Amino acid sequence: MEAQFSxxxxxxxxxxxxxxxxxxxxxxxxxxxxxxxxxxxxxxLEVAGDTTIDPNISLAAAVLLxxxxxxxxxxxxxxxxEKISVAGFRYIIIDENDKTHVRTNIVGKMxxxxxxxxxxxxxxxxxxxxxxxxxxxxxxxxxxxxxxx
Numbered sequence: 404m405e406a407q408f409s410x411x412x413x414x415x416x417x418x419x420x421x422x423x424x425x426x427x428x429x430x431x432x433x434x435x436x437x438x439x440x441x442x443x444x445x446x447x448l449e450v451a452g453d454t455t456i457d458p459n460i461s462l463a464a465a466v467l468l469x470x471x472x473x474x475x476x477x478x479x480x481x482x483x484x485e486k487i488s489v490a491g492f493r494y495i496i497i498d499e500n501d502k503t504h505v506r507t508n509i510v511g512k513m514x515x516x517x518x519x520x521x522x523x524x525x526x527x528x529x530x531x532x533x534x535x536x537x538x539x540x541x542x543x544x545x546x547x548x549x550x551x552x
Contacts, residue, residue: 405442412437412446413456416463434467441498444471444505451521452512458521465524468505471495472528476502477535506532506541514551 411433418430437443450456451465475495478484484494509532513525537544 408437408440408442409446409449412464413450413460416450416460416467417457419463420459438471438495442501442504444468444497444501447471448505448508448512451524452508452516454515454517458518462518462520462524465521465528469524469527469531471497472505472531476531502536502540506536506543507547510544510547510551 415430415433415437418426419434421427421430437446440446447464447468451461451468453461475497477487478494478496481496484496488494505528509525509529513522513529516522516525532541533544
C-alpha cells in the first residue's frame with residue numbers, strides 16, 4: 404500500500420462524509436476510480452484499522468471494504484464474472500495479492516478494534532470471505548483466530 408494513495412483515500416473518505424455535495428461528489432468519483440487499484444481492499448483495511456484517525460473515516464473505510472467484499476470477492480476471472488454477474492453490473496476482479504493481504508490481516512484488525520461499529524464490518528467481511536475462500540484459499544483461518552485470542 405503506497406502512502407500517497409493511503410492519504411488520498413483518507414481525505415476522500417473524510418470528504419465523502421461532508422455536507423457539501425460538491426466535495427462528496429469529487430470524493431465519490433475518486434473512490435469509484437480507486438476500486439480498480441490492485442491494493443484497494445488492502446488500503447481500505449489499513450484505514451479501517453487505523454486507530455489514530457477519526458473513527459468515522461475508519462468506519463467509512465470498513466463499510467466500503469464490506470461492500471467490496473460482498474459484491475466482488477467471488478469473482479476470480481473476467482470470464483467467470485461475466486457468467487455469474489447480472490448484465491450491466493460493473494464487477495471488479497480483486498487482485499489475489501490484495502485478497503491475501505486482507506485474509507492475512509483482517510482477523511487481527513477485528514480483535515484489535517475498539518469501535519464495535521468497525522468490528523461488525525470486519526465480521527461481515529470475514530463471513531463473506533469464508534463463504535468463498537475457506538478452507539481452500541484460507542486454510543489458516545482457525546489459526547488466525549486462535550492466535551488473535
